[in-house]
Structure formats: structure tokens, C-alpha cells
Amino acid sequence: MKVLVTGAEGFIGSHLVEGLVKEGFEVKAFNLYNFSNSWGWLETLSKDTLKSVEIFSGDIRDPYGIKQAMKGCDSVFHLAALIAIPFSYHSPDTYVDTNIKGTLNVIQAAKELGINKVIHTSTSEVYGTAKYVPIDEDHPLQGQSPYSASKIGADQLALSFFASFGTPISVVRPFNTYGPRQSARAVIPTIITQIANGKKEIKLGKISPTRDFNFVKDTVRGFIAAHKSQKSIGEVINIGSNFEISVGDTALLIAELMGTQINIITDEDRLRPEKSEVERLWADNRKALNLLDWKPQYGGLDGFKRGLKETIEWFSSKENLSRYKADIYNL
Template sequence: MTNRIKGKVLITGADGFIGSHLTEEMVRQGYDVRAFAVYNSFNSWGWLDQSPKEIKSSLDVFLGDIRDPHGVKQAMRGCDVILHLAALIAIPYSYHSPDTYVDTNIKGTLNLLQAARESGVSKFVHTSTSEVYGTARFVPITEEHPLQGQSPYSASKIGADQMAMSFHDSFQTPVAIIRPFNTYGPRQSARAVIPTVITQIASGKKEIKLGSLHPTRDFNYVEDTVRGFIDVMESNASIGEVINIGSNYEISIGETVRLIAEIMNSNIEIVTDSSRLRPEKSEVERLWADNQKAKRLLGWESHYAGKDGLRRGLENTVEWFTNPGNLKNYKADFYNI
């Protein structure tokens, strides 16, 4: 059963990769959206600065920081639904500055949950990540798979997930947890493998610097992830549930790189860059989503599933990144942690 949202929707992390796509799609669908973007002295709305004029004119933008409980309460005024995407997500940077991940991902989520409880929202959608599963103990990975904090990032997200569900169990806060597998597409940070490969090739490089090639991932095109968020938000059945959003297709990093090179008509040599390797026990070796629960509860299905779907999604992504106006925003010569 779905429930078309009528009140104002607060989207945290609206300035980021997935958040900006979600914000734009919800505005197109007629939702009343308040976009929470991180405050900065440039007055930048992140990727929302690139949105069409008609999208930006329809937005209510709030600049703040989820680590500030007072600002969070102000942002939530008049909102009936929360889509919480704001987080620190770069795994290498979590080795560098783990304290900031606790502050942002756990304490920031707590601030939002406290404000949501006090204001009596009708839905709180919390964003998890497939990284909380760690290396697969069985595949495909169901929502019952054990949680393994193999990096400070994944540990902080496990903490945030547990905090969110504790508010559902303790205070009946209407929490739903969406757990997207490796989302890719236009606007993704070059700290992720697909953009780093595309930007290096697009910049004319023949030697592509990468980390481990053998781990497998379940790549999820951003359009599918966005539909997953909206379906979780609108479904009454999602309350109190953790729901995987993934394509149910496993592919190695190395094979993904070869597919990108084929799409871009490029002969490349892959060079292992030791600075891009995770510590041995921290590397997540295998991710492969079981998406049956999403199909059963939400009626959600991947439109970019299997190798053919991945190819279509990568073609869209390559087209966006190779546009000179977009490529100029990336530093292909530097390793983004």
C-alpha cells in the first residue's frame, strides 16, 4: 500500500550526488521540498547549483549542518517527512579522520531523529549502505546478513542505522531504512571507482591508477536508487523495515573497468596504486544484493539490472562525464580520498 505524501519533505544531503538527483525528481513529481545543504562560505548549493532554473525556483533551500541540533530543529519546522541522506561517505577519509564520521553520521542522525520525534513526522527514511554488510558471508545478501564494521565509515553507518531503528522500537518513530548498494551515475565523486576510471580516460590517460581489481560489487544506477527512495517513502509497509536497493548482479571491479574502456573505445593499462588499496582486513571483497524484499514490499525493480543494464547505465554516465562542462569539475590527476 502506498501513501502519496502531501506535506513538506525535508531532504538532508540534497546538495550531494544521490541527494541532488532525488531532490530534482521529487520537485518534478510535484512534491514540496526543502533541500538541506551543508553551509559553506561560497553560498554553494552543491550539485543543485547545476539544476534547471525551474527546479531551483521551486526549492526551499536550508543551509546548515546536521551536527548542530538547533539548526536541525529549525530545518525541520513545517516538514512532515524526512529523507535523511546527509553523511560522510568516503572510506579512505574515514581512516584519516574517523572522529568526524562519528560526529556526522551517528550524532547527526541522532539530532535528526530527536527533532523528528519531537515534531511528530509521518515518515523518517534513513539512508544506510551496503558497506555495513562487509565481505559477504553468503550471497545474494539479504537484509538478515550480519553487519560487519570493516572500516570506520561502515562502523559509523552501522551505528547510525541502529540508532534510527532504536527510535522506531523505543518511541514508535516511523523509521524506514533504505540500504542502497553501490550507486553510480552522473555527478558522483571521483573518490568512487567508476568516475575515477572515466575521468582518467576522458583526460587522455592510458595508464589508469586503481586499487584492488578482484572485489565484486552490485552497481546500482542512480535512477534506480532515486526510485527506491520514493517508493520507500510512499510505502506504509516500509516502516520498521530495512530494505536493500540493488540490481541483484555481481561484477568485479576489473571487469567493470574493462567494460568502461570498451564503451569509451580506449586501450588502457591498469596500474595498481598502493595509496588506493584498503588495509587488507578492511577491504570488502564481495557485495551482491538480494532485492526480493524491495520487490515484495514496494514493487520496486531495477531498470538497469544485469550486464546489459549496467552497460546502459555506464553509457549514460560516460556521456555525462565526457561533456567538457562537467569534466572540468574533476581533478583526474589527483587521488580523491
């Protein structure tokens, strides 16, 4: 089976490409066209993995390019998106173009080409601050940032194509994924890279919000399970660990695992506007178990520690650490 992965050069996308190749899929990786012909994180994959990957450079905002990329493919994993919340505050138009219009381009092409299945990527940010926990798929959607609003729009557009045209679409909603290759814009790499560079005073934003961190290997397994299951069509499915921990406690746990003590400093530049901060996320993952037979292998505190150890080991490599700008706030 030949599959297209949009956003393949990114953090989750590159791990998904690896996972799909291991599962025996023929993969076409849709990579954002750029002047240097960079393939992003795909360039770090093994030569054996890349032998099974076809690179297609384009732009998700261009309907002609994405349709050309999808020709000859049986299914699509749509991950391409702008995801940085702070950047969405001052450049929201780019999020509409990329996340909403880009999604339209994918699902319209899928409809016209008769693609067998589209796995559309959502985010736990669409729930906003939890009104109840654990958060199931029926929880109200709350656009507390331009980013989350754009993802709500994209999700609803995808589901509308299933309702209107019968396009076989599944919406996979990962909670806060972490692991090797993640951007320093995310909180766990922010903490690890500061400590790995010898910092004792760690600059963070608000540390009281809680998150349901999901190790990237579990997220990839969730995507592949959704692809394999016909029960996922027309459904929204949470992929989360069902374990809640605060940002502050996460920082202290990482410091403990890295054998150091830290002092957390609040950096005003890293704070979200008060009403935009998502205070609590905690996934109900029962639907994933029931429909996909998926459950986290890195769940609970012990699983979180194992995932963090793998992540710390990767970031602590000099070669990998040198890719990150730990001394600045990565917008």
C-alpha cells in the same frame, strides 16, 4: 506534501531532489553551510526545478539547526553523511559526529515534531565482505572500516527510535550507486575521468573485489517508493541491482564503451588495509520488490551498460569533466 532532504547538495541528494520535484513534492533542501554559500550540485539543476526547492543552509551536527529546518515538513529523507572510506581511516571522529550524532539530531527532531516519516540512508558497506550471496537484509553487519562502523551505529540508532518510540522510520540500504555527478572518490568516476583525460594507464586499487552497482535513477526510485509505502516503516530494505561484477571487469567494460584500450596499474595509495577491504557485495533485492513494488530498471549486464553510457556521456562533457581532478588520488 513538503519534504526535507538532508545532504541535498550531494550526488544522490541532488538527484533525489529532482525526482521529488517531478513527483510533485514541495522540497526543502538542507545544504551544508559554507563560506561561499555554495549549493553544491543543486546549482546545476534547472531553474524550473529550483523554483520548487527551498534552500536551508545548516549543519547536520547541530541539533537546533536541523530541528528548525524540519519545522513545517511532513517527512524527511536523511542522506547527509561523510562517505569516503579512506578519509575515515585517519579522521574517524568526524564520522561519529556527522553520521551517528547527525542521525540522532534528525530522528530526535522527527520524534519531537511528530514527523510522518523518516527515510534513513544506510549503505551496503555495513555488510562487509559477503558471508553468503546474494546478501539479504538478515546478513550479519561487519564494520570493516570506521565509515561502515559509523553507518552501522546510525542505522541501529534509527531503528531503536522506531522500537522505543514508534518513530516512523524506514532504513533504505543502497548498494554501490553510480551515475552523473558522483564524486571522483568513487571507482566508476575515477575510471571514466582518467580515460576521458586521455590516460591509457589507469590507476586503481584492488580490482578483484566485486560490487553490485546501482544506477542513481534506480536508487532515487527506491527512496521514493519507500516513502510512499507504509510497509517500509520499521524495515531495512536493500536497493540493489542483483548483478555482481568485479572492479577490474568494470574498468574494462568502461574502456570498451569509451572506445579505447587500457592498462590497469595498481596504485598502493588506493589500497585499503587488507582486513578492511570488502571483497564481495551482491544484493538480494526481493524485499524491495515485495514491500515497495520496486525493481531496477538498469539491472543485469545490459542495464549496467545503459547506466554506464549515460554516466560516460555526462562525464565526457568538457564542462563537467573540468570539475574533476583526474590526475590525483581523490581521498
